[in-house]
Amino acid sequence: MxxxxxxxxxxxxxxxxxxxxxxxxxxxxxxxxxxxxxxxxxxxxxxxxxxxxxxxxxxxxxxxxxxxxxxxxxxxxxxxxxxxxxxxxxxxxxxxxxxxxxxxxxxxxxxxxxxxxxxxxxxxxxxxxxxxxxxxxxxxxxxxxxxxxxxxxxxxxxxxxxxxxxxxxxxxxxxxxxxxxxxxxxxxxxxxxxxxxxxxPPANYRKRLVDVFGRSLNQSLINVDEDTSIVKVFGYIGQPKYARKTLGEQFFFVNGRFMRHPYFHKAITQAYEKLLPPDTYPSYFLFLELDPEAIDINVHPTKTEIKFENERDIWPIIHASIRESLGKHNVVPSIDFDQSGSIDIPVPKKDGEGVRFPEIQINPDYNPFDNEKQFAERGYSPFEKDSAGQGRSSSPGSGREKKKLDNWEDLYQGAQLKLKPEPEYRESAIQADDLYATAPGQFSGKKVLQLKQRYVLTPVKSGLMVIDQKRAHERILYEKFMEVLKTDSVASQQLLFPQTIELNPADSALLKSILEDLLSLGFDIREFGKDTFIINGTPGVLDISSPELILEKLLEEYKTSPVDARAKAKEQIAASLAKASAMDYGTDLKQEEVDHLIDNLFACATPNFSPDGKKVLTIISTDDIEKSFSK
CATH class of the missing domain: 3.30.565.10 (Histidine kinase-like ATPase, C-terminal domain)
Known part of the structure; x- marks a missing residue:
């Protein structure tokens, strides 16, 4: 062979x-x-x-x-x-x-x-x-x-x-x-x-950031500069109030090379803990400088995944430097009186600087037995005698405690709970017929509950349906936009006062590339100078109170949306616009709005998932509910 x-x-x-x-x-x-x-x-x-x-x-x-x-x-x-x-x-x-x-x-x-x-x-x-x-x-x-x-x-x-x-x-x-x-x-x-x-043009770091991302970024930047014996950390972070809905403005560089590092990213997000609005992300542009021998960049062909020899030591340095910078700008308290969890950042020693030993001072006139005079003046002695004549130790507060023990019952007064009588159980007034829809696909008129202004709960035959209201709204808008794009005939509602919007060069180029598709969706947007656009109208199918904000959110969603390689540009635009236009979490819905949302959701071709593939609803079965009470 x-x-x-x-x-x-x-x-x-x-x-x-x-x-x-x-x-x-x-x-x-x-x-x-x-x-x-x-x-x-x-x-x-x-x-x-x-x-x-x-x-x-x-x-x-x-x-x-x-x-x-x-x-x-x-x-x-x-x-x-x-x-x-x-x-x-x-x-x-x-x-x-x-x-x-x-x-x-x-x-x-x-x-x-x-x-x-x-x-x-x-x-x-x-x-x-x-x-x-x-x-x-x-x-x-x-x-x-x-x-x-x-x-x-x-x-x-x-x-x-x-x-x-x-x-x-x-x-x-x-x-x-x-x-x-x-x-x-x-x-x-x-x-x-x-x-x-x-x-x-050539510039410093801050000017380069502004040139790349636009002048609006300048007001949100906070300087970071920490030099240690392990790593030097410098750059800029964003103020919490300017946090974004997407992950677009987050950059790590090591020795001038861009990298992705989820472990260090977590150090930053924890430094911002409890400072950010819900569902937002901080901006950061951080540069790390350290010995090239302490890193390995030969991990992936793109060289964006880098291994660090001492990443566990670098993590707290990054975290502490972010907290310190936020504290200097009065974002978090700059003085922490609880030092139990503080981080000891190694600082590079200066040439010629040695270790200083503490100076010990001794007072030769100090006599510890002088304290007996103070005890005697206050009416008690460090060594009292009991009734048997034996000495026992006493503390300054023992005399007061002895008096209180005479009325020891008083220790329990005020500690007794005044419990309200438990209400008697009675059967629910909700009839069984109210738990189920009178006809398949009809959800209006059901008992509906909004939970934490985030979820909508409604009973179904198999149990309890839980709907994510924002994702449901995204799915409804997405299918509406897709129908509009198929017809290529959308009414544009003209603004009484046109709005101008200035974008950074990258967003400006992106908007120009999708402008034709936005026009077919009902937007009336025209160029108005370098990186500046004027918004004359918005889609009639949307009730948009802030066109400028919607357009900015649309571009952010478009830049970061994980779209399948086979997806068409119009589908991506429709998905991004739906996500940008959908209601935010925390929106309080009236009963008729909830009914309208549910009815429109189940009129969609794919109600179970949002345009980006996330689950819109889930059903907690009656069996699972009963099991939870049988334990």
Missing amino acids: SDIIQLLPDAVANQIAAGEVIQRPASVVKELVENALDAGATEITINIKDAGKTLVQISDNGSGMSPTDARMAFERHATSKIRSANDLFAIRTMGFRGEALASIAAIADVELRTKKADDEVGTFIHIIGSEVKTQEPAGCNNGTNFMIKNLFFNVPARRKFLKANSTELKHIIWEIQRVALPNPDIKLSLIHNGSPVYDL
């Missing part, structure tokens, strides 16, 4: 490996921008078309490459960042594996122009699907210019699963934010379909 195991061709192996490194256009942007940073660039321009599906062009003024290095850069596991395995434990660069360019070249049409400052001419390389088409000298600027065209042209299955342009643009913007925030001294520009999205 002949051998059947063979080595795959390099082109096929590269396509397979590319699936781990390059998932979408945003992955290309991330890898190439990080390479530009490692090359010492101070200016980086990202130009994309069709959310990166057609073109991703990234140019920088970094060190550039020689002709040999330019060709070698496209070989798998070819890198200038490390030389041995020991270097993996002291990485200070953004990249180090040497996989990105080989992966990109395997699934796209790539053009590279690069030139070192000392060279007279640069190098041009053209690669399609891992096959080098051209390599020749060329005139170009100092630095490097990559043009990535037709991403996934030879992997149609992967290209088919790319999402709508608005979603892919959203992911590109996230990657730019993760690079821009820890590198405020770098000039960054992002252009999409010829329109500028970001134009970020």
Whole structure:
């Protein structure tokens, strides 16, 4: 029998490996921008078309490459960042594996122009699907210019699963934010379909945050700065009153690299405990600096999961630094008199500073037997004699306690509970017929209870139905919006006084990408200058008192909603708008409003789940209720 195991061709192996490194256009942007940073660039321009599906062009003024290095850069596991395995434990660069360019070249049409400052001419390389088409000298600027065209042209299955342009643009913007925030001294520009999205000049950390997320963020920022022997923690957190409904503005960076760390995230949320409004999340932009040998970034291809050698020591430092910063801004008490649970943060010692020993002071004139004179003056002695003439110890309060014992019965007076007589049990006045609907699907007229202004309880034949009122409202609105989108004819209710809204560059680009679909839903929104829009009308099917707030919530929900890869853009917009427009928890509903909510819910095609797949209702069976009382 002949051998059947063979080595795959390099082109096929590269396509397979590319699936781990390059998932979408945003992955290309991330890898190439990080390479530009490692090359010492101070200016980086990202130009994309069709959310990166057609073109991703990234140019920088970094060190550039020689002709040999330019060709070698496209070989798998070819890198200038490390030389041995020991270097993996002291990485200070953004990249180090040497996989990105080989992966990109395997699934796209790539053009590279690069030139070192000392060279007279640069190098041009053209690669399609891992096959080098051209390599020749060329005139170009100092630095490097990559043009990535037709991403996934030879992997149609992967290209088919790319999402709508608005979603892919959203992911590109996230990657730019993760690079821009820890590198405020770098000039960054992002252009999409010829329109500028970001134009970020060099700045300090606070100014960079405001440039990225908008001027409204500036008023909510609280400075954090804690330097210890283990880790340095600095950056900004948001005031509790500006907490958001979504997790969009939460960033951790370690040594300039973005990371996700649920354990450290919990340190922050616990520091904000009892300070946030319900169902809100704090904003934070925290930077950690520590010895590169104390972390391991070689965990995941995206390098966003990082292991820490001493994360249990870092956790309380982060928690305490947040509490201290909140205390300095009078958000929490800055003085804690209960020190039993305080955290001892190690502080780096200054050069020449040793350990100070406490000075012991002795009073040679102190005589402990002088206290007997004080006892005698007060009418008692430390050693009294009982009736048998034997000495016994006495305390200053023993004489008073002896007097009180004469009326020991009084100790129990006032401690007796005045219990009200238990009311006699009587049968409920609710008749059995009231427990069930007179006809299937009819819920109006039933006995309905609203619990904690969050749940609606109503009896059904099998037991007790519990409905989440907010999720139920989301489902109703979602199906209403989807019906509207199918007809493409929605009445818009014009505002008496149009409202203007100013957005940050990322939200502005996102709104432009979904503006056409919003118009079909009944919104009348027009551009009104750079990153500014005017709201002239809202959907007639909604009773919107604050269009500006609804639009902001819509964008937040749209950015963070976990949508299935096959979902259409209109479905995502309808789901986001439904979630933004639905009633909040804590809304007190009248009986007719509850009846209307339940009837509309069970008129939906899918009443059991909200648009994002969360459970809307549950039924507690009669058997379970009876079992709970039989114990």
